[in-house]
Amino acid sequence: MRYIFELVRKNLIMKKIGVAIVGGGPAGLQAAITLANKGIKPILFEEHSTIGEPIQCGEGLSVHAFKDFNLPKGEKSFCVKELDTCHLMFPENKTILGDIRATMIHRDKFDQYLSKKAIDLGAEIFTATKVTNLQRKTDGVEIKAKGESNSKYFAKLVILAEGPNVQLAKTLGFQTPSPMIKAFEYKVRGEWSDKLEFHFDSKKFPFGYSWVFPREGETNVGIVTTTKDRKQRLDNFLKKKGITGRILKKIGGQIPMHGPLKKLYHNRVLLVGDTAGMVNPIFYGGIRMAMTSGRIAGNTVVDILKTETDQASFNLKIYEEKLRQFKFMKRINFQCHRFFYTRSNKFLTKLGEVFDSKYINQIEGTEILKTLGKILLRPSLLTNPIGLYWLYRGFKVARDWGF
Ligand SMILES: Cc1cc2nc3c(=O)[nH]c(=O)nc-3n(C[C@H](O)[C@H](O)[C@H](O)COP(=O)(O)OP(=O)(O)OC[C@H]3O[C@@H](n4cnc5c(N)ncnc54)[C@H](O)[C@@H]3O)c2cc1C
Known part of the structure; x- marks a missing residue:
């Protein structure tokens, strides 16, 4: 029954x-x-x-996704512009190049x-x-x-x-x-850069970064960090960068970390x-x-x-x-996360010196030896050599998978 x-x-x-x-x-x-x-x-x-x-x-959508999923490149309904230059900004104005390409989308x-x-x-x-x-x-x-x-x-x-x-x-x-990390973003009028920018600073953006993603006539400027005063920190970042465009929209959300x-x-x-x-x-x-x-x-x-x-x-x-x-x-990405986001600004500055104006995720062959030479000259970078290896591998995955 x-x-x-x-x-x-x-x-x-x-x-x-x-x-x-x-x-x-x-x-x-x-x-x-x-x-x-x-x-x-x-x-x-x-x-x-x-x-x-x-x-x-x-x-920002990794350009690799277009090939993977047979997405129409330049499709007017959702593509805004393609950005093939990426700057990873470290403390003391050190700029590392990132081989990370993305299409800005709606x-x-x-x-x-x-x-x-x-x-x-x-x-x-x-x-x-x-x-x-x-x-x-x-x-x-x-x-x-x-x-x-x-x-x-x-x-x-x-x-x-x-x-x-x-x-x-x-x-x-x-x-x-869990845990989750929170992100907060302004859509600002005007194009405030011509490339993807990620700004790392362990004091200003703990466990995260601020980003500048230019679009057509507007820019997405955001922050992802574990601190609660995200809005204040993002406002400070805009001030420091001299981004004065009108804020058109505010968005936020959480991300598995x-x-x-x-x-x-x-x-x-x-x-x-x-x-x-x-x-x-x-x-x-x-x-x-x-x-x-x-x-x-x-x-x-x-x-x-x-x-x-x-x-x-x-x-x-x-x-x-x-x-x-x-x-x-792979677990190496999490190991890279743990190592990278627990470094001090002093460490990040030294790392910035090693890779200044160079690609961090395109080092192959003899470049590896040259880079090792530069690292050896900066003993404070060598306190955790395995961590440096995780960093190298993790950033390479980011190159191949996008951000
Ligand atoms: C501020 C911010 C900026 C980000 N920027 C980027 C970026 O530039 N590039 C990038 O690659 N990633 C970015 N991410 C991460 C990216 O957005 C997510 O990883 C992605 O959206 C995950 O897709 P999803 O389908 O798993 O989840 P979602 O896109 O979150 O979709 C889940 C859907 O499920 C629906 N839903 C939930 N519960 C129910 C229910 N009970 N019944 C019916 N529907 C339900 C929700 O309404 C939602 O539409 C960002 C995230 C945040 C928060």
Whole structure:
């Protein structure tokens, strides 16, 4: 009797679906594109009424993402301009060059571009619909969603892409991506630079930096740091830089600080994007990693649903195994973060002297020996040689993966 009741409940009250995605940011949307492209049409739930809004982003997208995801270069709807020069500014006006290239985008339009692509391929996207509860059952996941009409769904698999404000993952017993670091940004009228700028200073921006990302007729100027007085510090930075343009918009948000979580799946649920801590812990950028994890989650689900017959125990481990092959998943990035952000300004200045006007992430062959020579002349840099190695490797990952 109980079995019959369960069956009726699932089929009549709950809508049965194959794959549900929670969250319409780059991670969830890329998962939807991947699934729909391979014939599995997911339902994606997004709590906001417009995809991409509100913007919580510096809007720099690694140029590598265009190739990875076959994005149209120069697409007018979301591309603003490409920046191929990057300055890493260290204390005492030392400027290190970074081989880091990015396209400035309209982040809202970019997410909307991904969403249109997913819909065109057959994904269903429910906006203004917040998933309020996920409950795992032996043969699937019950989903409660609150929106224009309150609904219940029953999915075989769920891809959880709820971003950094992790709520559902917590209720399912997942580790959450903590600690978080907070970012605050002004969109300022006028172009206040012609390159990407990252300003490092362990006193002014502990565990983070200030950035200047020029756009067309405006500039995104922001700060990411662990201190609470971010606004004050950003105002001081603007003053020091002589940036006097009118503030057009203020935005803020939080970012996972320590990189990817250890466990990225459990029993019919896969974590992607910020929810899984997929952020570069050195520069705190995450769009490309979010999309990469979304794509791999999508591909894993396609393979599973097409090949596995035992519906009670899907082998989701493959998702984690495939993802861990990427450089941005390596622990060395976190080690680089820990080393770099605990150095004093004195150390950063010395490092600035070694690499002044040189690329920090393009040192190969004989340049390595020359650089080692310069380091040897500055013994205070040598207190932790392993840390220097982490720094070298971590910045190389940033070159290959973007910020
Ligand atoms: C100020 C700031 C600046 C940044 N600048 C950059 C940058 O320049 N370049 C870069 O690469 N990265 C940047 N990042 C990081 C980047 O924005 C994130 O890594 C990226 O957005 C992660 O994508 P995501 O899809 O995982 O999460 P999100 O983009 O956060 O998307 C999650 C979505 O899920 C929705 N959602 C959450 N809970 C529910 C629910 N229960 N039901 C339905 N929907 C739900 C949310 O509304 C949201 O739309 C920045 C972050 C911040 C805060």
